[in-house]
Each structure stands twice: as C-alpha cells, then as structure tokens.
Amino acid sequence: MTLRFKRIAVKIGSNVLTRADGTLDITRMSALVDQISHLHKKGVEIVMVSSGAVASGRSVMGISKKLDIVEQRQLFSSVGQAKLINHYYELFREHGIVVGQVLTTKENFSSRRLYLNQRNCMRVMLENNVIPIVNENDAVSVSELMFTDNDELSGLIASMMDMQALIILSNIDGIYNGSPTDPESKVIMEIEKGQDVSDFIQSTKSTFGRGGMLTKTTIARKIADQGIDVIIANGKRENMLLQLLDKKVGVVSTHFIASAGEVSSVKKWIAHSEGFAKGEIHVNENAAKALTGDKAVSLLPIGAIKIVGDFEKDDIVKIMDDAGHSLGIGKVQYDSEKAREMLGKKNQKPLVHCDYLYLE
Numbered sequence: 001m002t003l004r005f006k007r008i009a010v011k012i013g014s015n016v017l018t019r020a021d022g023t024l025d026i027t028r029m030s031a032l033v034d035q036i037s038h039l040h041k042k043g044v045e046i047v048m049v050s051s052g053a054v055a056s057g058r059s060v061m062g063i064s065k066k067l068d069i070v071e072q073r074q075l076f077s078s079v080g081q082a083k084l085i086n087h088y089y090e091l092f093r094e095h096g097i098v099v100g101q102v103l104t105t106k107e108n109f110s111s112r113r114l115y116l117n118q119r120n121c122m123r124v125m126l127e128n129n130v131i132p133i134v135n136e137n138d139a140v141s142v143s144e145l146m147f148t149d150n151d152e153l154s155g156l157i158a159s160m161m162d163m164q165a166l167i168i169l170s171n172i173d174g175i176y177n178g179s180p181t182d183p184e185s186k187v188i189m190e191i192e193k194g195q196d197v198s199d200f201i202q203s204t205k206s207t208f209g210r211g212g213m214l215t216k217t218t219i220a221r222k223i224a225d226q227g228i229d230v231i232i233a234n235g236k237r238e239n240m241l242l243q244l245l246d247k248k249v250g251v252v253s254t255h256f257i258a259s260a261g262e263v264s265s266v267k268k269w270i271a272h273s274e275g276f277a278k279g280e281i282h283v284n285e286n287a288a289k290a291l292t293g294d295k296a297v298s299l300l301p302i303g304a305i306k307i308v309g310d311f312e313k314d315d316i317v318k319i320m321d322d323a324g325h326s327l328g329i330g331k332v333q334y335d336s337e338k339a340r341e342m343l344g345k346k347n348q349k350p351l352v353h354c355d356y357l358y359l360e
Ligand code: GLU
Pocket: 014, 050, 051, 052, 053, 054, 055, 077, 135, 136, 138, 148, 149, 150, 151, 208, 209, 210, 211
C-alpha cells in the first residue's frame, strides 16, 4: 500500500456511528477502529474528530418532555460522550493503541494563547503515540458560541495540526451533481479551487448530527484553500478509509483539491477567527487595491480611514473597504485608541502586518 498522506484528520459523523434507531453501531465503530489502527501502525499520524455523543446519549436516556433543547443536549452529550469514548478506548486497546479524549469549545480558538495551548496538548499526545479523539464539549458549550457542527470543528483541527488531509466520513458517497436520490446524479469526484458547486448542494440536514452538505462544502473549500486536501466520503462503506489512503485505489468520493503554496500557522488561525473580531479597520481605495493585489503588503495607517469598535493590541479585526465590504481579517498591532490617533498618518508602523493578515 503506497500511502497518499502521512498526517490526517478524520471526522466521523453521527450518521456513520448510529443505526437507524439511534443506537451506537458498534460493528461500524469497530471496523473504523481497525482501519485507523492499521494506518497508525503504518506510521500515519491521525487525529480523530468523532461525533455521536448526543445521539448515543439520547438513545440511553430517551427524550424527556420535561427538558428543554439545551438541557437535553447537555444531558445526552455528557452521558453519550462517556459511552462513546469508552467504546473507542476498548476497541483501540485490542490493537494495543492508546487513545485520549480532547473535549473543546469554540472559545478555545478565540485567542492565540488558548489555540497554542490546545495545539500543544494534541502534539504531546501524537508524540507519545496516543490518538487524540476530539469532540465539542457539548455539555458545557453555550448555544450562541458553538461550532456550527463537527465539520467546522474538524476543519479547525486539521488546520491547527497542520494536517495534509481532512477526511470527512459521512453516510453519503460525496457531493452529487444533482439530487442524491435521482439515479442520474453522479458524485463529483474532484473540485478545484474556485469551482462553484453551490447549485448542487442539498440543504437537508443530517438525521442525527447538526451538520449538512452546505457546511461541509463551505468548510472543505476553506480548508483546501489553506493547502489541505479535503475528502468527503461514505464511512459506512467497507474499508473506505484504507482505500482513500491507498494511492493505487480510486474510490468514489469528493476531493477538494488543496491549493498550492504554504499558509503559515498564524494565518491559518486568523482565517478561522472572523467570529471573534473585536472591531473594524476601514481602508481607502488605494489601500484596498494594494491589499487585494498579488503582493503581500501590510495595512499601513496612511491607507486607513476609519476605526470601528474598541479593541486591544493583538485582537482580531475585520478589514473593510470604503464602501463597507469586508476584505478580510487580521491581528492588529495597536489598540483602537492608538489606531485612531494613527489614522491617515505617513511613515508609521503597520496597523496589521502582512504576516497577520488573511484576505478573502
Ligand atoms: N458534537 C456532537 C455530538 O457528538 C455532534 C455535532 C455534529 O453533529 O456535527 O453528538
């Protein structure tokens, strides 16, 4: 077997792990664990992002009319996560592999310090041959500040851990060029940068998870733009993961081809931080042109025309053009008060250095 990738993040969706009645499909879990173990033994570095906590907790506890949606999610995920990780632990133990649980929240991606702390934790695990199994800490996550779904989380993890590929295992074969129920429809095998597939995306949500094809595609594109290959495939099919990783085997799936070129680790973090922006810097037409051109340029005070909001040095800010359209985001070098004083001035240090700019 010639391996296509040496470092991968594998996202396993709730629908792959649950049976039609909502209970955990241990046979499927075991088959996936066999494949991951095989790859691990071949030296592939793997971070797993596994859903299924809420679904499995729900099947244990049953739906209660006395609890609201948030309470149910908290209860189900706390029970279900314990069950899920317990199964994984035992299944991997049969292969002599140790796994560890990482439960995270969106807030852990909000500052560079928390982000690096988290990355370090997973690096230590990998260095010690432990496979991290990540999930959102649904039990304590606040609804307003949750990941859209585990597809989003897996994208952040793949990017944070500098993976070569993110493999999203779902219960469909990939993205179809029509309705998946229409026999004429075919899976789009490869999607290049800039290729618009929005017409094909079904907005139906998954049965047991929060995700859907729409978020999968958006995340996949974003991650592929950072130089990471993203593959959406059917995790219910036999040996899917092994076939995907084998250079010689062609298997039905949708591959978002990674853009060429390195994206620095800081830029990867910034790319995902839009939701945490504390303010805005508006720039004039010349600056907008320079920023969106081919060369890497910094945002200088001379090109800035307006500062919106209150922010501290090192916060994430949005960069807007003079018509108020978003150009991208960046990590700002000055607080908002100082930035206001510097507006329009010549010969000053950049407000946002090009290494810390992520333009759309
Ligand atoms: N974190 C949720 C779970 O483990 C899944 C979220 C999603 O469906 O993507 O149940």
